[in-house]
Amino acid sequence: MMATKSLDRSNTGETLSIVALIPARSGSKRVVDKNIRPLAGHPLMGYSIAAALQSGIFADVIVSTDSEHYANIARYYGAEIPFMRPDVIAGDTSPDIDWVADTLERLAETGRRYDGFSILRPTSPFRLPRTIRRAWEAFSGQTGVDSLRAVEKCSQHPGKMWVVQGQRMTPLLPLGPPEQPWHSSQYPSLPEVYVQNASLEMAWTRVVFEGRTIAGHVVMPFLTEDYEGFDVNSPYDWQLAENLVMNKDAHLPDINQSPYEMEAG
DSSP: OOOOSOEEOTTTOOEEOEEEEEEOOSOOSSSTTGGGSEETTEEHHHHHHHHHHHHOOOSEEEEEOSOHHHHHHHHHTTOBOSSOOOGGGOSTTOOHHHHHHHHHHHHHHTTOOOSEEEEOOTTOTTOOHHHHHHHHHHHHTOSSOOEEEEEEEOSSOGGGOEEEETTEEEESSOOSOTTSOGGGSOGGGSOOOEEEEEEEEEEETHHHHHHSOSSOSOEEEEEOOTTTTOOOOSHHHHHHHHHHHHTTSSOOOOOOSOOOOGGGO
16 A cells, blocks of 8 residues: 555544654664664564555655665665755764754755654564554544654553662652552552653654654653554564564564565665
8 A cells, every 4th residue: 555645634624744754874783783684584664664655644754864775775665765864963862853853844945844744663663554543543633732652551660660879779759658658569559650662653743843842742642552562672672573473473564575685785
């Protein structure tokens, strides 16, 4: 399925245009070249590109990268690279707003303007086309929100976390009644807390142009299911991802073409 050029916003009937932005800089340290490392035969970024294209909600699917090799791979899987990411905003400490703003501003200079954007990070390979569609339906159906961010219930509750100073420590969250502090309570009795994952983000482009932020001020949650929010960022994560695929415990987006030949890059 190819991307559509415009969408009807479910609560207004307004025609909107949304762009997929896939960040794939080179230079990762914990897992070298993780964005193009093969998983089940295809480079990792191929699955985010496939999910974006097959979701049918995007006017364009654009990869932001500082590597010509990465760019060639992205084009092979159907994404567009209208320009390369400047090195100055391609470091491992560069904030997202820098490359997002740079991309949207340079596109706008050529007459390509969008109502919204979605960040789809290659490190979430189990995010499926239906995941993206579900998120868009939730986001476009709301009023008064600036952005949507994927979250999941935290496995380690911050109420049980500590700040260590020398030979003493204090609770990170000194809350709860004195007779039953959170750090001495069972998980089910604690307030539900959610942690963001790398699966996806969506926002209206106005938050970038007017406030120079990717989230704005009013953020709505998108609860991921099963392995939709799984994030590959360490050698352990990679081994687990391979096992999930091998055991068919998690599913990757379908890619109906032969794998990119890495030696050709």
